[in-house]
Amino acid sequence: MTTLSFTKGHGTGNDFVLFTDPQGELTLSPEQIRFLCDRRFGVGADGVIRAVRSRAIPEGAAILEEEPEAEWFMDYWNADGTPAEMCGNGIRVYAHYLVSEGLVTPERRDTLPIGTRAGVKDVLAGVSGYTVDLGRWRLAEERLVAAYGLDVARPGLGIDLGNPHVVTALAHVGELESLDLHRAPTLDPAPAEGANVEFVVPEEPLVKDGVARIRMRVYERGVGETLSCGTGTAAAALAFRHWGGDGMPNHWSVEVPGGRLAVRMFPTEEGEHVSLNGPAELVYSGEIELP
Ligand SMILES: N[C@@H](CCC[C@H](N)C(=O)O)C(=O)O
Numbered sequence: 001m002t003t004l005s006f007t008k009g010h011g012t013g014n015d016f017v018l019f020t021d022p023q024g025e026l027t028l029s030p031e032q033i034r035f036l037c038d039r040r041f042g043v044g045a046d047g048v049i050r051a052v053r054s055r056a057i058p059e060g061a062a063i064l065e066e067e068p069e070a071e072w073f074m075d076y077w078n079a080d081g082t083p084a085e086m087c088g089n090g091i092r093v094y095a096h097y098l099v100s101e102g103l104v105t106p107e108r109r110d111t112l113p114i115g116t117r118a119g120v121k122d123v124l125a126g127v128s129g130y131t132v133d134l135g136r137w138r139l140a141e142e143r144l145v146a147a148y149g150l151d152v153a154r155p156g157l158g159i160d161l162g163n164p165h166v167v168t169a170l171a172h173v174g175e176l177e178s179l180d181l182h183r184a185p186t187l188d189p190a191p192a193e194g195a196n197v198e199f200v201v202p203e204e205p206l207v208k209d210g211v212a213r214i215r216m217r218v219y220e221r222g223v224g225e226t227l228s229c230g231t232g233t234a235a236a237a238l239a240f241r242h243w244g245g246d247g248m249p250n251h252w253s254v255e256v257p258g259g260r261l262a263v264r265m266f267p268t269e270e271g272e273h274v275s276l277n278g279p280a281e282l283v284y285s286g287e288i289e290l291p
Pocket residue numbers: 014047078083084085086087088089090163164196220221222223228229230231232
């Protein structure tokens with residue numbers, strides 16, 4: 001039996017089990033990840049995050065060639081035991097965890113470059129939580145989205161943020177609330193790698209004081225319905241701006257069941273980036289015997 005020391009954290013209710021394994025000596029099996037995330041038999045979480053030094057695992061070592069400052073890698077796993085490229089809520093909680101555990105030196109605490117399977121992401125600590133530069137994004141294929149509680153399948157826009165998303169606009173809040181996300185939505189054509197599916201409605205009025213406001217629910221790949229998805233909120237804002245055309249703002253506020261997140265699009269030398277701002281909370285620490 002292995003005893004794991006862990007910390008439970010969340011960002012707008014999207015929750016994670018975090019643990020430190022600097023030398024990459026404790027690779028959990030998919031069964032162990034499913035156990036940790038089980039809300040009845042384990043700790044309970046949407047995902048597991050291993051804090052590992054980039055140089056200690058091959059995916060991290062490749063990252064160091066791109067950005068030698070990215071000392072720590074976010075080794076992210078969904079609750080079903082599958083790895084994911086990125087997690088927008090998870091990376092804020094991870095940055096908070098690294099600082100709280102004293103794993104990063106004080107001079108790194110302002111802008112922290114973190115390795116992920118989707119490249120290096122810079123996280124900034126501020127007065128209103130943490131902001132992560134999610135980097136470049138791209139439009140992907142359109143798909144039809146069918147879900148329980150929806151009368152007919154709706155068109156969904158693919159958005160790639162390092163991990164895959166399909167965003168569907170619904171007609172009104174009533175439709176959003178009557179969705180049954182206990183069962184997985186289906187996509188046509190079905191993407192081989194799966195996708196996170198976001199359902200979105202505008203608030204009334206959409207734009208207030210220069211900020212566009214939308215409400216979202218999400219069915220996450222490898223998890224199910226979650227209270228929030230950070231990369232999903234960025235995908236939803238990008239899709240809505242795309243549909244809205246010229247004149248849409250670059251500042252968005254996205255309400256999810258677990259709270260509110262801010263999304264901003266901004267120009268850089270390599271093209272437009274999108275950033276995400278929101279809270280990061282560490283709730284408790286404990287030890288658990290792994291099966
Ligand atoms: N909750 C995350 C996304 C986690 C990964 C996702 N389920 C996937 O498989 O791509 C977020 O906050 O971005």
